Amino acid sequence: MFEAKPKAKRLGWAVVGCGWVARDYVIPALQGASNARLVALCDANAEALMRIPADDVNRYTALGSVLADKDVQAVYIATPNHLHAAMTEACAAAGKHVLCEKPMAVTPREGLRMVSACQRAGVHYATAFDQRHHAAHRKLRTLVKEGVLGTITQARIHYACWLPEDWTPDNWRIDPEQAGGGAMIDLAPHGLDLLEVILGDEWESLTAMTQRRVHCYAVDDGAVLMGQFKSGALGLLQVAYNCPDAYPRRTLELIGTRARALAYKTMGQTPGGSLSLIDAKTGEETWVPLSPEEDRSPFLQQVEVFSTCVLEGRPQPFAPERDVRLVGLLTQATQAGKAFPPCH
Ligand SMILES: NC(=O)c1ccc[n+]([C@@H]2O[C@H](COP(=O)([O-])OP(=O)(O)OC[C@H]3O[C@@H](n4cnc5c(N)ncnc54)[C@H](O)[C@@H]3O)[C@@H](O)[C@H]2O)c1
Structure with missing residues (x-):
């Protein structure tokens, strides 16, 4: 029995x-x-x-x-x-x-x-912050921890999309009252969190420049954020609502003294994408495999x-206090009172 x-x-x-x-x-x-x-x-x-x-x-x-x-x-x-x-x-x-x-x-x-x-x-x-649960990002965290990339000098994320005005029937994303901002508050939190988690580091400073370049919204349609981590590594985030979806626009790159890592199409909501390393001495590129058991939905x-x-x-x-710190970092990096030029 x-x-x-x-x-x-x-x-x-x-x-x-x-x-x-x-x-x-x-x-x-x-x-x-x-x-x-x-x-x-x-x-x-x-x-x-x-x-x-x-x-x-x-x-x-x-x-x-x-x-x-x-x-x-x-x-x-x-x-x-x-x-x-x-x-x-x-x-x-x-x-x-x-x-x-x-x-x-x-x-x-x-x-x-x-x-x-x-x-x-x-x-x-x-x-x-679902993206920290993506298999490629978890693997990157391990590689950084094990020193495979050497000393990380710079980290760069491009995470952007095209957001038309009628994207949803009630497009709250372009209403400052409901969204609290535009592309920057919507897309940058992922990268701010992700780089801290992958590098095992903490942002020490952050500045940002926003734009209203293509869409005539009451909020920014793009931003570049630049900052330094406690270790001394530099970080750069490019986020946008004005980037055509056909372009490569989901990339995460870590430059280390031993290797450069590139995660492509891993930022976003879905599993998949690719992770590669370029060896600093030989210039040879290798692909880091992700097994189907590891590469599950980041939300799952x-x-x-x-x-x-x-x-x-x-x-x-x-700890949740850390998330409040990231909100504070983003708020202070926002150019307070910045007026966008008139729409054309
Ligand atoms: N982690 C990610 O990758 C990711 C992706 C998209 C959105 N988001 C976040 O998720 C949130 C929702 O975004 P979305 O794109 O799904 O928006 P959405 O507009 O598609 O959905 C929001 C839903 O909330 C409902 N709603 C509004 N007021 C409500 C209320 N008082 N009570 C109950 N329901 C209410 C709306 O009817 C709508 O169905 C946002 O905070 C956004 O930043 C995260």
């Missing part, structure tokens, strides 16, 4: 905001995760809510109903940026753990409020890591 295996523990999740990122990446990840269970969906737009294919989930149009649902232990917040802070505070007050999309908040003050609310309530908080990896920490009562890999 076989003994019945004890049922694996699964964390009960709700997703709040069932738009692009939730529909295409977060919800499939929660449905496929070994230690998570999707129990509820919430969107203020009933049509968006009903469009999500999912069986046996509760569907709500208001956050209050999610908070009253006893099966919900953790909430993935995927609403427009200006709602992150108040929603996190409400979830924490109801005893729900929170994994919140980037940017964590629009101001560091909001970020601090989120962290204290979660600490007061004794719930876990993490910002959804992310929800499994978060759920494991909650279920096992372990702290999340990064």
Whole structure:
């Protein structure tokens, strides 16, 4: 006789905001995760809510109903940026753990409020920096740690897209009130986080220049950010809403004294892409293989890591105060009061 295996523990999740990122990446990840269970969906737009294919989930149009649902232990917040802070505070007050999309908040003050609310309530908080969970980026972290690249002198990221005005019916990304900014606040948080994680370093300084070059939006349509890490390495991020999608625009390059690493098409929401190294002495390029077992959805990896920490009562890999520091860094790098030239 076989003994019945004890049922694996699964964390009960709700997703709040069932738009692009939730529909295409977060919800499939929660449905496929070994230690998570999707129990509820919430969107203020009933049509968006009903469009999500999912069986046996509760569907709500208001956050209050999610908070009253006893099966919900953790909430993935995927609403427009200006709602992150108040929603996190409400979830924490109801005893729900929170994994919140980037940017964590629009101001560091909001970020601090989120962290204290979660600490007061004794719930876990993490910002959804999915890209640090990509297999190529995890491999890069190991290579840097093992010294394969030698001393890292410079790091460069180009992460950009073309964002037309009618990208979504309600394109909140170009509304400063809802987004808190433009291409810079939307796209730069990934690179700011990722380079710290891969280099095992911390930004010491950051300056930025923004532009409104192509799209006549009330927010920037491109930015270049430049800074220095505590180690002395320099970092450069190029982000944009004005970069044609046909160009190579998802690249991460690390220059080291022993090797140069290039991750191509690894930034973004999906697994895949490539990772190569050029040897400093021979100039020879080698490709770093990523096995299919390693190269899973970064969102799947992310929800499994978060759920494991909650279920096992372990702290999340990064303290939330660090995420507030990154929001602060981005805010101070923004050119306060900068007026864009008139649209032509
Ligand atoms: N990690 C990533 O790669 C990634 C990718 C895309 C978006 N994001 C982040 O995810 C968040 C959502 O972006 P998106 O592209 O999915 O936006 P979206 O506009 O496609 O979806 C947002 C959804 O939130 C819903 N919503 C708005 N107000 C609500 C409320 N009060 N209660 C419940 N639902 C509400 C909207 O109806 C919409 O369905 C943003 O913070 C964005 O920065 C992250």
